[in-house]
Amino acid sequence: MGKKVQCDLCPTECVLEDYQVGGCRVRINKGGTLYSLVYGKPCAVAVDPIEKKPFFHFLPATTAFSIATAGCVLGCKFCQNWQISQADPEDTDNLDLPPDDVVRQAIFYNCRTITYTYTEPTVFYEYMYDTAKIARRFNIKNTMHTCGYINEKPLRELSKFMDAADVDLKAFTEDFYSRICGGRLKPVLDALVVLREEGVWLEITNLIISTLNDDIKKIREMCSWIVKNLGPDVPIHFSRFFPNYKLKDLPPTPMETMKNARSAAMDAGMRYVYLGNMRSEAENTYCHRCKNLIIERHGYFVKQNNISNGRCRFCNTSIPGVWS
Amino acid sequence: MTRRDFIRFFVFGGFLSLFRKKAAAFTKQELKKAMFWRKTG
Numbered sequence: 062m063g064k065k066v067q068c069d070l071c072p073t074e075c076v077l078e079d080y081q082v083g084g085c086r087v088r089i090n091k092g093g094t095l096y097s098l099v100y101g102k103p104c105a106v107a108v109d110p111i112e113k114k115p116f117f118h119f120l121p122a123t124t125a126f127s128i129a130t131a132g133c134v135l136g137c138k139f140c141q142n143w144q145i146s147q148a149d150p151e152d153t154d155n156l157d158l159p160p161d162d163v164v165r166q167a168i169f170y171n172c173r174t175i176t177y178t179y180t181e182p183t184v185f186y187e188y189m190y191d192t193a194k195i196a197r198r199f200n201i202k203n204t205m206h207t208c209g210y211i212n213e214k215p216l217r218e219l220s221k222f223m224d225a226a227d228v229d230l231k232a233f234t235e236d237f238y239s240r241i242c243g244g245r246l247k248p249v250l251d252a253l254v255v256l257r258e259e260g261v262w263l264e265i266t267n268l269i270i271s272t273l274n275d276d277i278k279k280i281r282e283m284c285s286w287i288v289k290n291l292g293p294d295v296p297i298h299f300s301r302f303f304p305n306y307k308l309k310d311l312p313p314t315p316m317e318t319m320k321n322a323r324s325a326a327m328d329a330g331m332r333y334v335y336l337g338n339m340r341s342e343a344e345n346t347y348c349h350r351c352k353n354l355i356i357e358r359h360g361y362f363v364k365q366n367n368i369s370n371g372r373c374r375f376c377n378t379s380i381p382g383v384w385s
Numbered sequence: 386m387t388r389r390d391f392i393r394f395f396v397f398g399g400f401l402s403l404f405r406k407k408a409a410a411f412t413k414q415e416l417k418k419a420m421f422w423r424k425t426g
């Protein structure tokens with residue numbers, strides 16, 4: 062008796078019996094106290110270009126020290142990193158890397174940023190939080206790539222140390238979230254608004270999957286919601302789907318669909334719309350005012366950058382983002 | 386951040402961390418208490 066706990070970190074809000082592990086696989090109730098099983102135990106560590114996260118309006122052409130642990134709060138059928146996100150922490154190869162060592166390594170590899178990514182950073186909240194706090198002291202920025210499935214209180218607390226977030230907005234229907242991801246859409250929309258309010262730089266990624274979330278009406282609706290609630294300056298990255306994990310029978314998303322999504326987003330008033338997982342001019346940044354090319358990219362690499370002091374070099378308009 | 390703070394963190398901290406890991410290998414590791422949860426009964 063008296064040993065049940067409820068986790069309030071993500072909207073799943075697991076109620077756990079003694080020795081039961083949460084849905085994310087990495088939080089355990091032991092004798093009436095909740096513990097993290099992955100603190101200081103990343104299973105993926107790498108130095109990546111910040112463009113890979115993807116962040117296109119955040120310190121371009123710099124590197125990000127990237128870490129992840131096992132586990133995830135969702136169970137998306139198309140997950141690109143399912144080998145680690147849908148694994149128990151005892152089944153992944155983990156390093157022993159406490160928060161201060163993460164910061165030390167980031168400094169050693171000359172990274173301007175630490176990124177919490179690959180799986181869902183919410184599941185290693187305490188590890189991320191402690192690392193971000195130390196990184197701040199050493200002028201290293203903190204960014205995360207998240208599904209945004211996190212409750213308001215922990216998100217506001219984390220926002221004190223988070224400089225930028227790339228949020229996967231996976232679709233704009235509750236049906237997709239419940240059938241394909243095992244979650245809900247509403248908490249993700251709430252998290253986006255909270256991040257905006259807290260002044261965290263925001264970019265959004267939307268993976269377009271044929272037949273599942275490629276309805277152009279819904280994409281238009283989603284973009285209108287973004288413009289209305291987050292503003293027109295939030296960059297959106299439409300990402301092309303390739304068959305993976307449990308969705309191996311679906312075809313890669315046609316180029317036409319990708320281009321239509323981009324047009325719909327621009328018609329809805331979004332100023333910075335990118336297409337990812339495919340080569341096109343839509344991986345470049347064009348000034349929203351004078352339409353000149355201001356950042357030319359080839360994949361994750363920046364070929365030219367015409368932003369100086371956060372302004373377009375051609376018309377002196379301030380370009381939304383974090384540039385120094 | 387002064388130069389001295391930086392060296393203390395980066396160089397001394399690095400050495401200490403190595404020793405800490407050596408020591409931890411021989412002791413039972415404590416789990417980290419989670420944030421944001423409550424007892425329900």
Ligand code: SF4
Nearest residue numbers: 068071074075083085
């Ligand atoms: S973080 Fe994990 S344990 Fe906590 S509510 Fe979410 S799925 Fe459950």
Ligand SMILES: [Zn+2]
Nearest residue numbers: 348351373376
């Ligand atoms: Zn311009």
